[in-house]
Amino acid sequence: MHRDPFEAILAERIGLDAASIGHDEVARAVRRRVEATGCEDTAAYLARLVGSDTEWEELAELVLVPETWFFREPTAFDLLAARAALHASSGSRRRFSVLSLPCATGAEPYSVAMTLLDVGLTAAQFRVEAIDVSRRAIEAAREATYSARSVARAGPVRRQRFFEEADDLWRVRDDVRRLVRFSRGNLVDPQLLAGAAPFDVVFCRNVLIYLSGEARLRVVATLSRLVRPDGVLLTGHAEPLRLVAPAFASARVPRTFAWVASAPGSNQARPALHAGRAVRQAAMSPSAPRAERALPGAAPPDAAALLAQATRLADAGDLEQARAVVGRVILARPGEAPGYYLAGIIASGLGRHVDAEVALRRAVYLDPRHAEALQHLAFLRARHGDAAEAERLRLRASLARARNGGDVR
Numbered sequence: 001m002h003r004d005p006f007e008a009i010l011a012e013r014i015g016l017d018a019a020s021i022g023h024d025e026v027a028r029a030v031r032r033r034v035e036a037t038g039c040e041d042t043a044a045y046l047a048r049l050v051g052s053d054t055e056w057e058e059l060a061e062l063v064l065v066p067e068t069w070f071f072r073e074p075t076a077f078d079l080l081a082a083r084a085a086l087h088a089s090s091g092s093r094r095r096f097s098v099l100s101l102p103c104a105t106g107a108e109p110y111s112v113a114m115t116l117l118d119v120g121l122t123a124a125q126f127r128v129e130a131i132d133v134s135r136r137a138i139e140a141a142r143e144a145t146y147s148a149r150s151v152a153r154a155g156p157v158r159r160q161r162f163f164e165e166a167d168d169l170w171r172v173r174d175d176v177r178r179l180v181r182f183s184r185g186n187l188v189d190p191q192l193l194a195g196a197a198p199f200d201v202v203f204c205r206n207v208l209i210y211l212s213g214e215a216r217l218r219v220v221a222t223l224s225r226l227v228r229p230d231g232v233l234l235t236g237h238a239e240p241l242r243l244v245a246p247a248f249a250s251a252r253v254p255r256t257f258a259w260v261a262s263a264p265g266s267n268q269a270r271p272a273l274h275a276g277r278a279v280r281q282a283a284m285s286p287s288a289p290r291a292e293r294a295l296p297g298a299a300p301p302d303a304a305a306l307l308a309q310a311t312r313l314a315d316a317g318d319l320e321q322a323r324a325v326v327g328r329v330i331l332a333r334p335g336e337a338p339g340y341y342l343a344g345i346i347a348s349g350l351g352r353h354v355d356a357e358v359a360l361r362r363a364v365y366l367d368p369r370h371a372e373a374l375q376h377l378a379f380l381r382a383r384h385g386d387a388a389e390a391e392r393l394r395l396r397a398s399l400a401r402a403r404n405g406g407d408v409r
Ligand SMILES: C[S@@+](CC[C@H](N)C(=O)[O-])C[C@H]1O[C@@H](n2cnc3c(N)ncnc32)[C@H](O)[C@@H]1O
Pocket: 013, 014, 015, 064, 065, 066, 067, 068, 069, 072, 101, 102, 103, 104, 105, 108, 131, 132, 133, 134, 137, 185, 186, 187, 188, 204, 205, 206, 207, 210, 236
C-alpha cells in the first residue's frame, strides 16, 4: 500500500496517514533525521531506522502535530462540568475520572482539572490521566509553562486562580499541576491502559483526523474499552460521526462532539445526563399524590408520567424534546420543585445557562432543601466566576443533604 517506506513505518508505529500532514512534511522530517544521525543518505537512514527500536520515535517527533490551547472548543468543558456536578450531587464516593488522550503539551488535561475545581470538586474527588506518544510534548506538559495566547481562553479569573505569570509566560500552579498524571502511550497500541478502570469522560480530540482508516478502527476499539458504559467520549469538531460509530452514538448535545457508548447490537444512546434523579425525587416527593409516587407505566400522561418521559428523553440526550415535555410538567405542577430542577438540568445541558439558573432558583425557592438544585446552581455560579456565591450555595447544598439524611461532603 505504502510506496514510501518511511510513511509505511510511521503508519505502522503511530497510525499516521501521511496525506493528512502532507507527503512533503514526511520527506522533510526524513531529511532532518538523515542529517541529525550523520547517515550518508536516505537508504542508510532507512537501514538504521529499521534496525533500531527507538529511532522511529525521533522521526515521529518531527511529524506529530502538538497544537493545543487551554479551553479549546469550550462547550466540551461545559459538558464535563455538568457531568462532574451531577456526579458530585449523586452522592457517589467513586472518584470522577477523566482521560485526555492525546494530551499534547498539557493544555487540555489542565483545563479539565481547572474545570473540575471550578465545579467545586476537591482534589480527592477526581483523577485526571493524560497520555501522548510524544516525549517532547509530555516533557513540556510537565513543565506547564504556556504563552499568553495559549491561556487566553482560560479568562482572567482562571488565570489569576490557577497560573503564575512571569515575563508574559503563564505557569500552571504547582497544586494544579499535581492533579494531572502524565505518561507516554500510543493510541494504536491495543494494550494501552490495559487493566485500567474505564473513565467517566474521555477527551480524544483532534487526533483521529491524522490517522489512517485502519488506525482509527483500532483507536475506536481502545476507546470503547476506556469509556465507562455510562461515560462520555469527546472528540474534536473535525472528527465526524462515521469515525466513531457504531461503537458510539451521538449524545446529541448541541455544539458538542460528545458520544455515548452504543448498546450492544444497536445504535441506542446510553444515558447522557442522568436526569433520572429528578424523576426518582418526584416519585418520592411527599407532595406528589400517592398514585404518582410509583414510576409511571401505562398510566395516562399525568405530571409524574410526563416528568418520567422528560427524564428519559434527557437521559437519551434528546434535550430539545425533553425541554418541551418538561414545560408541560411545569404547567401541570407550577408549585413543585422537581419539574423546575429537571428544566434547569436540561437547560444547562443545552448551554442555556441563564435559563438553567432561573429554573434552578425556582426549584430552590419551592424546595429550599433541594440539594441537587443547590449544587448545580453552585456549579453555574462558579462557572460564571462568582466564587463567593458558589461557595455559599455549596455550603447550603451540604447542609440540605445533611438535613435530608445524606452525606455532608
Ligand atoms: C493536535 S494535538 C491534539 C491535542 C489535544 N487533544 C487538543 O485537542 O488540543 C494531537 C496530538 O496527538 C498526538 N498523537 C498523534 N498520534 C498519536 C498516537 N498514535 N498516540 C498518542 N498520541 C498521538 C500528538 O503527539 C499530538 O500531541
